[in-house]
Amino acid sequence: MNTFSAKFIAKKSENLSQWYTDVIAQAELADYAPVRGCMVYRPYGYAIWERVKTLLDRRIKATGAEEAYYPLFIPRSFLQREASHVKGFSPEVAWVTHGGGEELSEPLAVRPTSEAIIGVMWSKWIQSYRDLPIMHNQWCNVVRWEKATRPFLRTLEFLWQEGHTAHRTEQEAREETMKILEVYRSFASDDLLLSVLSGKKSESQKFAGAVETYTIEAVMPDGKALQSGTSHFLGQNFSTAFNIKFLDDDDIEKFVWTTSWGVSHRIVGGLIMSHGDDSGIILPPKVAPIQVVIVPIIFDENKSQILETAEKLVKILQRGEYQEEKLRVKADLDETTKPGFKFAHWELKGVPIRLELGPKDVANSQLIAVPRDTRQKVPLKFDLSSATFEFDSLYRLLDEYAGRLKLRAKEELEKRITETDNYNDLKEFISSGRGLVLAGWDGLTETEDMVKAETSATIRVLKNSVSSDSVKCIYSGRPAKYLAYWGLAY
């Protein structure tokens, strides 16, 4: 296998942070905006986000949620109604105090999340058990005034989807919470080809206002966890705070049970870091804005023949369908750059398959297919006169490529998790950046706080609860209530 590393980006294995900012700039995904902590999506970066949206939205709609849109501004008094919610979010809310040249009588929060304004609306709309469940999802931007920011992973303004549901019973709301967690897990696994841990958050890590928070956590190459999606069971915290009541069929007025859940553009950052290599980013076929790029190898004597063939092949290939969507194909017909430049360029941008078309290939009615990860060359036959192409082989290459990415992600995740019952081991694993540690926890927040103070590690996600006395808490030595994944986080 040939290996090439890009000239203008840091080596991923040597300096992940630098590599990350380098590829974002060089692959033209995003750029820093003139406003602190804000980024501009460049078209290629936005195209990736659009793919993420399309794929996740499909899964969300399949659960029965409808798309809606609520306003950007939330009156201060609304935000303040749920005590722990306001406590959790107030340090990072941006406020609008003036409008139209005059001071507002009540400041407006730029939404950090929309539970509050949705709660106010739903208290109007929900009257009867027949109005339930109500399941809304919106794709929007939110603002959280973070101190330290990084493109995609943490920006002041970020893009996400937030789903909100209200249910007649506690059980139904709990089921919804878990259903969405599984939507997120399978989306990460099957669409983004990421391996994630999923499960419950500890008390100290849960969403402000939630009864329980569930998460999918990815583990980055530097061993730090990336919270990539959360699903919250909100109990009746918001329905009591916002007075969302319904009359049940037993003629008794009851508060609804609510959930909320979100995935942000942060997951694009996780995608970049997880799959990329020294040549740039590597995109899963479903997410790639361009799945196949044709690079003609042009010589003077047969230039027009090659270019014409390339153009015809794009038209043929665009008729292809892969995984129930039109194949996304591009031909790089620029005559001012050499093939080697184009190879490097499209590898940087993570295009799954490159098709090389040179004079020798035209003579043989074939293209040379080169997958982004292995770069192992495979000839694919075509016939211009009958406008046919060896689609099955191309699809197989894409399938195999996706399979390799997924397998590698799975192996990497396993490699970055160590089970131990020795606290010194935990300290050692965390400080050396080897990843997450799976160990017992006595369920006490004090224990979590002490471990955090000593190691900076927090409980990223609870694997499962423990009933037997044989498992001890890694810190206190008391019988463990949970097996927990401990680690540093983004």
Place this chain on the structure above:
RNA sequence: CGGGGUGUGGCGCAGUCCGGUUAAGCGCGCCUGGUUUGGGACCAGGAGGUCGCAGGUUCAAAUCCUGCCACCCCGACCA
């Protein structure tokens, strides 16, 4: 928000310590022309900078002083 670092054509940097004729430089990129083209081409010519911003010191400031802003790294906080 703490600790450290950096801001000089589009990008990456030298020059700053020790102010002045090294009186704005280099590499890449960009433009024009030509030769090239199976892994980031070469030659020739050319365009492009009030040195992050605002004050101050001085005969003189990219260089010294003060304040501010932005970005990067390491922590703390958070999706």
